Structure formats: structure tokens, C-alpha cells
Amino acid sequence: MTDLRRGLAVAVAIARKDAISELRGRQAAGSTLFFAAIVLLLFGFALGPDSQRLGEAAPGLLWLAIAFGGLLTMARLHQLEADDGAFEQLALYPVDRRAIYAGKALAGAAAMLVLGGLLLPVVAILYGIPIGAAWLTLLAVVVLGAIGFAAIGTAYAGLTVRMRAREVMLPLLMLPIVAPLLLAAVKATVAALGGDPLGELGSWLQLLVAFDVIMLVVGAGTYGFLLED
Amino acid sequence: MPQTTIYVAPRLAGTLGTIPPAVATVELSRLFGRSAALAGVSLTVEMGRTVALLGPNGAGKTTLLRILATAIRPSYGSLSIDGIDALGDPEQVRGRVVYLSHATAHYDDLTAEENLRFAATMFGWGEREGMPVVQDALATVDLDGVAGERVRTYSAGMRKRLALARVLVARPSLLLLDEPHAALDADGMALVDRLIGLWRDAGVTVMIASHQAERVSSLADATVRLDGGLLAEVSGAGVAAGPVGASQRRGIAVAGLDR
Numbered sequence: 284m285t286d287l288r289r290g291l292a293v294a295v296a297i298a299r300k301d302a303i304s305e306l307r308g309r310q311a312a313g314s315t316l317f318f319a320a321i322v323l324l325l326f327g328f329a330l331g332p333d334s335q336r337l338g339e340a341a342p343g344l345l346w347l348a349i350a351f352g353g354l355l356t357m358a359r360l361h362q363l364e365a366d367d368g369a370f371e372q373l374a375l376y377p378v379d380r381r382a383i384y385a386g387k388a389l390a391g392a393a394a395m396l397v398l399g400g401l402l403l404p405v406v407a408i409l410y411g412i413p414i415g416a417a418w419l420t421l422l423a424v425v426v427l428g429a430i431g432f433a434a435i436g437t438a439y440a441g442l443t444v445r446m447r448a449r450e451v452m453l454p455l456l457m458l459p460i461v462a463p464l465l466l467a468a469v470k471a472t473v474a475a476l477g478g479d480p481l482g483e484l485g486s487w488l489q490l491l492v493a494f495d496v497i498m499l500v501v502g503a504g505t506y507g508f509l510l511e512d
Numbered sequence: 513m514p515q516t517t518i519y520v521a522p523r524l525a526g527t528l529g530t531i532p533p534a535v536a537t538v539e540l541s542r543l544f545g546r547s548a549a550l551a552g553v554s555l556t557v558e559m560g561r562t563v564a565l566l567g568p569n570g571a572g573k574t575t576l577l578r579i580l581a582t583a584i585r586p587s588y589g590s591l592s593i594d595g596i597d598a599l600g601d602p603e604q605v606r607g608r609v610v611y612l613s614h615a616t617a618h619y620d621d622l623t624a625e626e627n628l629r630f631a632a633t634m635f636g637w638g639e640r641e642g643m644p645v646v647q648d649a650l651a652t653v654d655l656d657g658v659a660g661e662r663v664r665t666y667s668a669g670m671r672k673r674l675a676l677a678r679v680l681v682a683r684p685s686l687l688l689l690d691e692p693h694a695a696l697d698a699d700g701m702a703l704v705d706r707l708i709g710l711w712r713d714a715g716v717t718v719m720i721a722s723h724q725a726e727r728v729s730s731l732a733d734a735t736v737r738l739d740g741g742l743l744a745e746v747s748g749a750g751v752a753a754g755p756v757g758a759s760q761r762r763g764i765a766v767a768g769l770d771r
Binding site: 303 | 581582583584585602603606607609611613614615616617618619620621622626630631633634635636638639662
């Protein structure tokens, strides 16, 4: 087996293992979705019935809910490893560290994508936004946002998983780094929903792609050090 | 009793065709804060030997095994495994060393078979060739009847058996067993003894940390005793203590030494 094929097999095995654990531990995944939906609902109440105001706030609140839910998801995917010493065992397998990172990031991106995909219609219904024509562009924004968030989240969750106060440390360390991604995602969502009159959607999407590539490269390069003592 | 196949890493030749020692440590020390769990341990173990690692609680047995497994790095000292510099090239060593720790390291929401298939992939087995290996390992540890159940429902003894099955799907040259008999019933303990015999016969170097001194000594070629992080006694075939380490002569500052 070539190194690339072996790395791919390892990454897929890790992502599949995480996906099975997520699906079987339904209460954890369900509570994340419920939490994100509650965030949207409460902000909806706070903003009042003004439909224009709701529409303007919707892109930001969508990504706020995705970010909150994503933080829980990233932490949980690494908590699976922390239980029963599995993280140490993972570090001792004779596999390329980048493949481990790729597997964890793949699982994280898939979970984020599901979260974003489910929250989009929730936002559309709660805030009365017509997403019909823009759904494909919005999906692209969610995909790029999910990849970037998972790329950073996997590295930081690997860093904090052995800490006692990991639930506090993960958002504390991660949110400042993820802020440019969230900004670009919000701006791209605004442009997609507004019909892109200023023609800026492409630039924001390019920024998201660049951010994803940089974070994936940095994450893959540093994750191995996080697994070491 | 099911047929048990033992898989072993290929042997490495040393310089000029000599066989390098399975384990060679020089002055191995590990500090946790200001206390030393291990202080200047120099030890050589020949390939293919079975070694009982004995000592009271806090003697440094687990710390030594974790350093040998490359799970933690020593604070001082050097280490080679099968002639490979384990501190300089831990990734190469990880293909040859398998560590059975106190923690069973399973994923609770996966079934036993799924856990083992995952481990088989990580140890380099392909999807198709790994399946019979997994099935054989499950049968050997007598979990084949409950392989489809989630590990969350398993007892401590069953979890330990599954951890042993994970070792069976690996291809070790050096096997590090930390309290392998713990949590097991009489049948389980007999199974561990049988597996250790099979690994020994296959030429795997086995180091067993245990409080069951009589039991593991009867399985081993040699005994290494640690006390307070220091090498207290080495006896038997194929194992030698190195010279007294400089750190021991200095009396490295250490809670362990005060005992």
C-alpha cells in the first residue's frame, strides 16, 4: 500500500469511527442542534417582529449559532478520544500524524456541514428569509465555512483535550483565530441573500477558500506535535 | 481452543549483521514537577526475551513502559528499540512497539468488532485482509459471541480481553504489557499466560509490569525490579543493567529517592 493510500485509509477510518460514535450518541449531537436552534430563537425574540431588522441580522446570527454549535462539536469529537485513554493509543499507532489530523478534520467538517445545513432552513423560517434562489451559493458558503472551522477546531481541540479546563480553553483560544473566517462567511452570506449587487461575493468566497487552505496546511503540520508528550 | 496466529514485525539487523538489543536505555529519567518517577535507569534487554518488571506501587514500572512505548519522553537519557533511536525517530519505533496500558482505550459507542477493525486499519491491515485477522483475534479472546455489542455494555474483564485482541491484530517486535492480568477472571488470566507464551515462542520481546510477581516470574526469562524510580535488581537471562547512572550518583532530586 502506498503512503498516500495508507494515509487515506487511516483518515477515512478515523472519520468513520467518529461519525458512528456521533450518530449512536444521538443525545449529544441532538443537544448541540437544539442549543444552536435556541440561540436563533432567543435572538429572534430579542430583535422583535420587524422583518427588515430580522433579515439584516440573520446572516450574523446564523454563523453565531453555527460557531456555538461547532465549538461543542469540535470539543466532543476529541472528548471521544480522551475517554478511556484512547487519545494516547491513537498517538501510538504507526500512522502518519497528518492522516490522523485529516480524519479528525473530515469528521468535524461533516458534522459542521450537517449542523449548518439544518440551521439554514431554521433561520429561513424563524427570520422569514427567502433562500430559494440563493440556496446553492449558501450551501457553498456553509461548506467552506465548515471546512475552515473544522480545520482550526481540530487543531485547537487536539491542543486542549488533555487540559483540565478544556471546555473553557477551547473557545478562548479558538474564537480569536476563527474570527476572520466567521467575518468572511457572514459577508458572503449577506451577499448571497442580497443578490450580490456590489459583486463582492466572489471575493469573500476566495477569502474563505484561502483561509481553509492555510488552516488545513497549518493544522496538518502542527497536529503531530500536539499528539506528542 | 481456537487457532491463534501471532503476527510479528520483521527483525532488523544491526551494524555488521549483529542483532541489536530489543531495548537499550542509558540513564533514563523522568521528572514530574520536582519528583522523579524514574531516575537514571540503564538497562539492556536482548531480542526475544520475556522480562518481568516488578516493584511496589510508584516504583516507576508504568513510567518506564510508557517511555519505551514513546507515549512520553524521558527528561534525561537515551533509548533505542531494536537498534533504532527511539527519541530521534519515534515514528519508526511505533511500528514495532505495542503497548497494553491500564486504560483499555476503546470507543464505547462502537462494537467490539468495529473497535478491532479500526485498530487493524491503524496497524496497517487492508479492509479485506484485516477481517479474518479481526475475527481470529475475537475468537482467541472469547469475544466472538458478543462482538456485535457496543463496548459500553462490556464488563471490565471483557474490555481487557478486547484490549488483548487489539494487541493480537498488531505486528509487534516489542510488547509492553502493563498489569495484563488485572480485571480478569481465572480463565482470562490463563488466556494472558497462553498468549505471552505464544508471543515468546514467536520471538517477540515481552516486558510485563505486574504485581503478580510469582505468576509473571514463572513466564519470564528474567526479572527487573524497580524501587522508587531506581533499578533495584536485575536477574535472569538476556537482561543486563547498565552502569550506575550519573544521575543516581548525583542523587537526582527526587521524591522517589526519599522512600
